[in-house]
Amino acid sequence: MTIAEKILAAKSxxxxxxxxxxVDAYPDLVMSHTATxxxxxxxxxxxxxxxxxxxxxxxxxxxxxxxxxxxxxxxxQISRNFARKFGIQKFYDIDSGIAHLVLMEAGHVAPGDxxxxxxxxxxxxxxxxxxxxxxxxxxxxxxxxxxxxxxKVPESVRIVLEGCFGPGxxxxxxxxHLIGKLGADGxxxxxxxxxxxxxxxxISERMTMANLAMEMGVKCAFIPPDESTxxxxxxxxxxxxxxxxxxxxxxxxxxxxxxxxxxxxDLSQLEPMVACPHEVxxxxxxxxxxxxxxxxAFLGSCANAKYEDLVVAARILKGRxxxxxxxxxxxxxxxxxxxxxxxSGVLQTLLESGGMVTNPGCGACAGDGGMLADGEVCLxxxxxxxxxxMGSNKSQIYLSSPATLAASAxxxxxxxxxxxxx
Amino acid sequence: MEPIIQGRVYKxxxxxxxxxxxxxxxxxxxxxxxxxxxxxxxxxxxxxxxxRNYEILVAxxxxxxxxxxxxxxxxxxxxxxxxxxxxxxxxxxxxxxxxDGLPIVECPSLYSAVSEGDEIRIDLAKGLIQHQNSQYxxxxxPASVRQILELGGLAEYLKTQLK
Numbered sequence: 186m187t188i189a190e191k192i193l194a195a196k197s198x199x200x201x202x203x204x205x206x207x208v209d210a211y212p213d214l215v216m217s218h219t220a221t222x223x224x225x226x227x228x229x230x231x232x233x234x235x236x237x238x239x240x241x242x243x244x245x246x247x248x249x250x251x252x253x254x255x256x257x258x259x260x261x262q263i264s265r266n267f268a269r270k271f272g273i274q275k276f277y278d279i280d281s282g283i284a285h286l287v288l289m290e291a292g293h294v295a296p297g298d299x300x301x302x303x304x305x306x307x308x309x310x311x312x313x314x315x316x317x318x319x320x321x322x323x324x325x326x327x328x329x330x331x332x333x334x335x336x337k338v339p340e341s342v343r344i345v346l347e348g349c350f351g352p353g354x355x356x357x358x359x360x361x362h363l364i365g366k367l368g369a370d371g372x373x374x375x376x377x378x379x380x381x382x383x384x385x386x387x388i389s390e391r392m393t394m395a396n397l398a399m400e401m402g403v404k405c406a407f408i409p410p411d412e413s414t415x416x417x418x419x420x421x422x423x424x425x426x427x428x429x430x431x432x433x434x435x436x437x438x439x440x441x442x443x444x445x446x447x448x449x450x451d452l453s454q455l456e457p458m459v460a461c462p463h464e465v466x467x468x469x470x471x472x473x474x475x476x477x478x479x480x481x482a483f484l485g486s487c488a489n490a491k492y493e494d495l496v497v498a499a500r501i502l503k504g505r506x507x508x509x510x511x512x513x514x515x516x517x518x519x520x521x522x523x524x525x526x527x528x529s530g531v532l533q534t535l536l537e538s539g540g541m542v543t544n545p546g547c548g549a550c551a552g553d554g555g556m557l558a559d560g561e562v563c564l565x566x567x568x569x570x571x572x573x574x575m576g577s578n579k580s581q582i583y584l585s586s587p588a589t590l591a592a593s594a595x596x597x598x599x600x601x602x603x604x605x606x607x
Numbered sequence: 608m609e610p611i612i613q614g615r616v617y618k619x620x621x622x623x624x625x626x627x628x629x630x631x632x633x634x635x636x637x638x639x640x641x642x643x644x645x646x647x648x649x650x651x652x653x654x655x656x657x658x659r660n661y662e663i664l665v666a667x668x669x670x671x672x673x674x675x676x677x678x679x680x681x682x683x684x685x686x687x688x689x690x691x692x693x694x695x696x697x698x699x700x701x702x703x704x705x706x707d708g709l710p711i712v713e714c715p716s717l718y719s720a721v722s723e724g725d726e727i728r729i730d731l732a733k734g735l736i737q738h739q740n741s742q743y744x745x746x747x748x749p750a751s752v753r754q755i756l757e758l759g760g761l762a763e764y765l766k767t768q769l770k
Contacts (some may be wrong), residue, residue, distance in 0.1 A: 207751070223637050226637065227765075231765040232766065233769055254635075256635050303675060304675055305674055320699065321675060321677030321703040323760070324706050324761060327706075330765065369672055370669035373695065373698060402697055404698055464624075466622070552631045569624075571624050571673060572627055572649050573630055574626045574631065578649045
C-alpha cells in the first residue's frame with residue numbers, strides 16, 4: 186500500500202484499501218480555526234450536545250486576529266466559550282499564530298495520523314508523515330459529533346527529486362515549478378509522495394512543499410518520515426503519544442505500493458520561480474518577470490513565514506534598505522517563530538531594513554491588513570494569488586520564495602535573488 | 608433536492624476558485640442570502656446580479672479550487688442557482704457542495720456543446736442531461752452520498768442520525 190492507503194486503512198479499521206474505495210475513517214485530530222464558530226452553529230442547528238472525543242479537537246484562532254470588528258469579536262467569543270464548555274485542551278488563542286504551524290510545533294501532529302480541518306492547507310501535515318486534508322465547517326461539526334467521515338481512497342503519485350538546488354533556489358521554487366508544469370488540477374484527488382533528495386531537506390522546506398502541493402489539487406501530500414522528522418518530533422510530541430521509532434512504519438509506503446504516475450525532477454535545473462496573477466499555475470522563471478514594479482512585499486503565510494524563511498530574507502536584507510516605494514509586511518507564522526526571530530536578531534534586521542512586523546497569524550494572506558488598492562502590485566510568499574484575494578480586484582499578486590521577495594523589496598521591482606548572493 | 612432540474616445556463620471557464628466565488632471578507636456570514644449578494648463580485652460589473660437570471664452554472668475544469676471555504680457552495684445557492692455542472696471539480700468544493708445540498712454534476716462532454724442562455728434539463732436520478740436534441744450521461748453519486756444531497760445537506764442528514 187501507498188502511505189495514504191496505509192493510513193486510511195488503519196483509521197477505518199481495515200487490513201487494506203484500494204484507490205476508489207470509500208471508507209468511514211476516524212481522524213486523530215480535527216482542526217478548526219477562525220471558522221470554529223460556524224461549526225458550533227451547526228452543532229446547535231442539529232441539536233447535538235456531545236462530542237465524540239474532546240481530545241481530538243484542536244482550535245486555533247488565526248485568520249483575523251486580534252478581532253478587527255465587533256462581528257469577529259463575537260465570533261471569537263463563541264469559539265472560546267465552546268472550548269471552555271467542552272474542556273478543549275488544544276485551544277490556542279489569538280496570540281499563537283497560524284493553526285498548522287502551531288499544531289506541529291506543539292507536538293499534536295505525528296507520522297501516520299489522519300488530520301482533517303477547516304483549511305485547504307491541512308496538506309502541510311504531510312511534512313511530518315500525517316495525512317492532512319481540508320473539509321468544510323459543517324463536515325468538521327459532523328466529525329466532532331460522530332468521530333468519523335467518509336473518505337475516498339486516492340490514487341497516489343510518486344515524485345522523485347534528483348540532485349541539489351542551485352544557489353537562490355528553494356522548496357518554494359520547486360513547488361511553483363511543479364504547479365506550473367502540472368497545472369492547478371494536475372493532481373486533483375491524488376496523494377503525492379516525495380522521494381529522493383527530499384531526505385536532505387529541512388522540516389521547514391518540507392512544510393513548504395506539502396503546503397503548496399494543495400495548489401495542484403491534491404487530497405494530501407507526504408514526505409516520508411526519517412531521521413530529520415524524528416529530530417523535529419523529539420521533545421515536541423505530547424506526553425500521551427510519546428515518540429516511538431516504530432511509528433514511522435505507519436507513514437512509509439510498502440515496497441510493492443502501486444502508483445498512478447511517476448515523475449522525476451532534477452533540482453539542479455530549477456531557477457527561482459514566480460507565480461503571476463491571478464493563478465498559481467501561471468508560473469515563470471524570475472528572469473521573465475524581473476523589473477515588474479511592486480508596491481508591497483508580504484513575508485508571511487503557512488507556506489513561507491517559518492523561522493528559516495525569515496532568516497533567508499534577513500540574510501539578504503541585512504545592512505540594506507528596502508526601496509522607498511515598497512511596504513514590507515512581515516507576519517511571523519507563529520509566536521514561537523517570532524520569539525526565535527526576536528532572540529536571534531532576525532526581527533531587528535527586518536525592521537531596520539524598513540519592514541514592519543505584525544503579530545503572528547495568517548495576516549495579509551487572509552485579508553487581515555495589508556489590503557491592496559486599485560492598480561497596486563504585491564509580491565507575496567503566500568500560496569495564493571487569486572483575483573481580489575488581498576483587496577481590490579484591480580490589484581495584482583505575484584508569489585515567490587522569501588529570497589526573491591527580499592531582493593525585490595530592495596529594488597522595488599521583481600528581482601532575481603541570485604544578484605544578492607555572493 | 609429536486610430530482611429534475613431545469614433552467615438556463617451561465618457558462619464559466621476553467622479554474623474558477625473559491626476566492627472568486629465568495630471573497631474571504633464575507634466569510635463572516637453563513638446564510639445564503641447575504642453570501643449570494645457578494646458571490647462572484649470580484650469579476651466586476653454586473654456580478655453577481657446578472658447570474659440571478661440563470662438557474663444552472665456550467666464550468667470547465669477544476670471548479671471551486673483553492674480555499675476549503677464551505678460558503679462557496681452556500682453563496683451559489685444564495686443566487687438561486689440550482690446545480691453546477693463542470694468538466695471537473697476541486698475536491699473540497701465537491702464535498703462542500705454535497706454537504707450544503709447543492710447538486711453537482713461532472714460532465715465534460717456537455718461543455719463545448721452548450722452556450723450561455725441555453726435551456727437544459729438535468730435528471731439526477733437517471734444521470735442524464737438533455738440539451739436541445741442531445742443527451743449527455745454522467746455517473747450518479749454513491750447512494751450514501753446521494754442521501755445527504757436528497758436531505759438538503761449534511762446538517763439535515765445529521766439531524767436524522769441524532770434522532
